[in-house]
Amino acid sequence: MPPPGNRSSMSTRAIVKSQFEVAADLIELEDHLRRIFLMPFRTVAVEVPVRLDNGDIGVFRGYRIQHNGARGPCKGGVRYHPDADEQEVLGLATTMTWKTALLDIPFGGAKGGVQVDPRSLSEREYEAVTRSFINRIAIVLGPYRDIPAPDMGTNQQVMAWMLDEFSKRRGYTPASVTGKPVSLGGSLGREEATGRGVSYVMQEYAQDFGIPLEGGRAVIQGFGNVGAHLATFLHEMGTKVIAVSDIDGALYNDRGLDVPALFRHAYRDRRPVPEFSDGDRIENQQLWDIPCDWLIPAALGGVINKEQNVHTVNCKVVVEAANSPVTPIADKILEERGIVVLPDFLVNAGGVVVSYFEWVQNLQQHPWSLDQVNRELLVRMQRSYRNVRDIVKEREVTWRTAAYMIALDRVAEAERLRGHR
Numbered sequence: 526m527p528p529p530g531n532r533s534s535m536s537t538r539a540i541v542k543s544q545f546e547v548a549a550d551l552i553e554l555e556d557h558l559r560r561i562f563l564m565p566f567r568t569v570a571v572e573v574p575v576r577l578d579n580g581d582i583g584v585f586r587g588y589r590i591q592h593n594g595a596r597g598p599c600k601g602g603v604r605y606h607p608d609a610d611e612q613e614v615l616g617l618a619t620t621m622t623w624k625t626a627l628l629d630i631p632f633g634g635a636k637g638g639v640q641v642d643p644r645s646l647s648e649r650e651y652e653a654v655t656r657s658f659i660n661r662i663a664i665v666l667g668p669y670r671d672i673p674a675p676d677m678g679t680n681q682q683v684m685a686w687m688l689d690e691f692s693k694r695r696g697y698t699p700a701s702v703t704g705k706p707v708s709l710g711g712s713l714g715r716e717e718a719t720g721r722g723v724s725y726v727m728q729e730y731a732q733d734f735g736i737p738l739e740g741g742r743a744v745i746q747g748f749g750n751v752g753a754h755l756a757t758f759l760h761e762m763g764t765k766v767i768a769v770s771d772i773d774g775a776l777y778n779d780r781g782l783d784v785p786a787l788f789r790h791a792y793r794d795r796r797p798v799p800e801f802s803d804g805d806r807i808e809n810q811q812l813w814d815i816p817c818d819w820l821i822p823a824a825l826g827g828v829i830n831k832e833q834n835v836h837t838v839n840c841k842v843v844v845e846a847a848n849s850p851v852t853p854i855a856d857k858i859l860e861e862r863g864i865v866v867l868p869d870f871l872v873n874a875g876g877v878v879v880s881y882f883e884w885v886q887n888l889q890q891h892p893w894s895l896d897q898v899n900r901e902l903l904v905r906m907q908r909s910y911r912n913v914r915d916i917v918k919e920r921e922v923t924w925r926t927a928a929y930m931i932a933l934d935r936v937a938e939a940e941r942l943r944g945h946r
């Protein structure tokens with residue numbers, strides 16, 4: 526039986542390892558560096574005990590995994606999800622190393638996870654899990670060591686609790702966490718940065734390859750931070766968002782959904798997508814077969830796979846807004862079918878880029894305007910996109926492999942220069 530949510534049984538770590546090996550062979554990476562990059566620098570595994578509202582003590586498993594810090598302090602989000610086990614968190618931490626290198630920001634890669642369904646927690650329990658988790662991992666965190674941010678199941682409020690817990694131990698340290706509310710030192714534009722960055726990459730690709738966004742058709746899995754903001758930017762650019770889903774179900778409207786109203790309903794008011802009045806309710810797995818130009822997974826890993834849907838997806842481009850949504854076999858099949866896959870650590874890098882801007886603003890105690898944030902985000906996303914596109918053309922490799930080649934080269938160079946005695 527495959528795991529729920531259409532996910533492949535292949536772990537995120539196995540997906541990332543297989544992708545890495547293709548590029549490592551092409552750039553003839555030394556054996557000792559392959560070995561270093563296939564393992565984390567440090568894994569912290571903790572039990573997170575919390576007093577539940579019914580008086581019991583709940584205990585949840587948590588991880589902070591630092592994959593590589595050759596290019597700067599480790600950086601990566603914290604995910605609250607029942608599937609956030611060691612293999613998933615390590616895969617995601619590894620992807621952060623490649624992402625920060627590809628975008629050329631001075632960070633390494635890390636990720637955190639707590640194996641809990643946040644929807645099962647009251648607000649008080651949610652806060653207690655966060656404080657207990659930070660207490661147990663604080664020893665490996667810090668603005669020049671490892672800086673958490675939001676990911677699935679966490680948000681600005683969670684980052685505010687993390688900052689408060691960390692600052693209790695070390696004094697006021699805004700640069701210790703990014704993705705904070707603006708009133709606590711967060712950056713303007715951070716909340717929507719990942720979705721905005723995805724739209725910038727799509728704009729570039731649309732111009733280069735003649736698949737216009739205006740009038741084009743997009744399908745999005747996931748309507749959380751990334752999916753909901755991306756849908757809004759696409760809608761503003763004249764793209765028809767014809768289907769979206771969340772964990773509760775999916776909605777379809779061939780004329781294009783009313784995105785601003787859906788954003789208020791599902792994102793702002795946190796109500797299930799399928800309870801929105803406009804559009805036909807469909808099953809989650811039906812989403813993948815809808816004919817469209819842009820198919821955008823923006824939720825879980827491993828959702829486009831051979832077992833369930835890769836032979837029937839019906840789009841021109843798969844845009845990996847989520848991390849590791851396409852398995853390696855599915856990747857190959859999509860390539861054979863002539864469907865381009867724009868890879869996760871290019872596409873969804875907008876969040877960590879603006880997290881970097883937030884860290885800079887905190888260290889300098891000098892806030893930027895929204896205009897400056899978006900302008901500098903655009904420059905970095907465009908530059909990285911064009912670097913990858915040029916390698917795709919020169920070396921005749923996939924977009925994913927090209928992105929890996931650039932990132933691996935940069936991290937390998939840093940490792941070599943730091944030296945190993």
Ligand code: NAD
Nearest residue numbers: 530677678719747748749750751771772824847848873876
């Ligand atoms: P989120 O928790 O805000 O939203 C996740 C969305 O996915 C929700 O709408 C949820 O209902 C939906 N979902 C969960 N399981 C589903 C299922 N089985 N079928 C359909 N929908 C399902 O998370 P997010 O921050 O938007 O992150 C989404 C993805 O983007 C993750 O892969 C994450 O790693 C990646 N990402 C996020 C950021 C960021 O800044 N938040 C940055 C880079 C990458």
